[in-house]
Amino acid sequence: MSVAPLLEATPAIPLHAFAAMAAFVLGLVQFAAPKGTLPHRTIGWIWVGLMAVVAASSFWIHQIRLVGPFSPIHLLSIFTLVMLPLAVWRAHTHRVADHRRIMIMTFVGALVIAGLFTLMPGRIMHAVVFGL
Numbered sequence: 390m391s392v393a394p395l396l397e398a399t400p401a402i403p404l405h406a407f408a409a410m411a412a413f414v415l416g417l418v419q420f421a422a423p424k425g426t427l428p429h430r431t432i433g434w435i436w437v438g439l440m441a442v443v444a445a446s447s448f449w450i451h452q453i454r455l456v457g458p459f460s461p462i463h464l465l466s467i468f469t470l471v472m473l474p475l476a477v478w479r480a481h482t483h484r485v486a487d488h489r490r491i492m493i494m495t496f497v498g499a500l501v502i503a504g505l506f507t508l509m510p511g512r513i514m515h516a517v518v519f520g521l
Contacts (some may be wrong), residue, residue, distance in 0.1 A: 394516040401449035402513060408446065409500060412439040416496045424485075433480075437473050440499065444469040462503060469499045 395403050415436045422429055444466040476491035507514035 390518060391520055392517055394513050398513055399449075401446050405443055405446040405450060406507075406514065408439045408442040409504065412436055412443060413500050413504065415439065416500060419492075420496075437477060440469060440473055440495065443499065444473075462506075465499060465503060469495055 395406055415432055419429065419432055419436060422432070447463060447466040472491050472495055476488050476495065479485075479488040479491060504514075506512075508518060509515060
């Protein structure tokens with residue numbers, strides 16, 4: 390395992406990857422911690438900010454080009470940027486079940502599933518994790 394391939398990439402890629410890793414860890418903390426508390430709200434705002442960085446930075450990553458410089462993953466980024474404020478609004482208006490569902494869906498789709506795709510051979514994170 391070596392972070393060298395990540396650090397040698399264009400600046401958007403390490404920004405994207407480190408924000409995603411931080412969001413993943415904070416997301417796990419959020420799932421385990423008590424809900425509705427000041428720490429939950431504080432970590433939640435940090436998580437939303439990190440996810441916005443993850444989604445926005447993806448528009449400067451063009452390793453997979455299927456439609457011009459973009460790929461289907463960019464649709465996930467647009468979806469994430471739409472769902473984040475919606476989830477925050479749902480919490481603000483005390484629609485907790487909707488908030489929970491959107492946040493879990495965003496965590497699983499944008500971090501877990503998309504993150505697993507970064508481990509495919511030929512991708513930078515594959516080289517980081519497996520050293521190949």
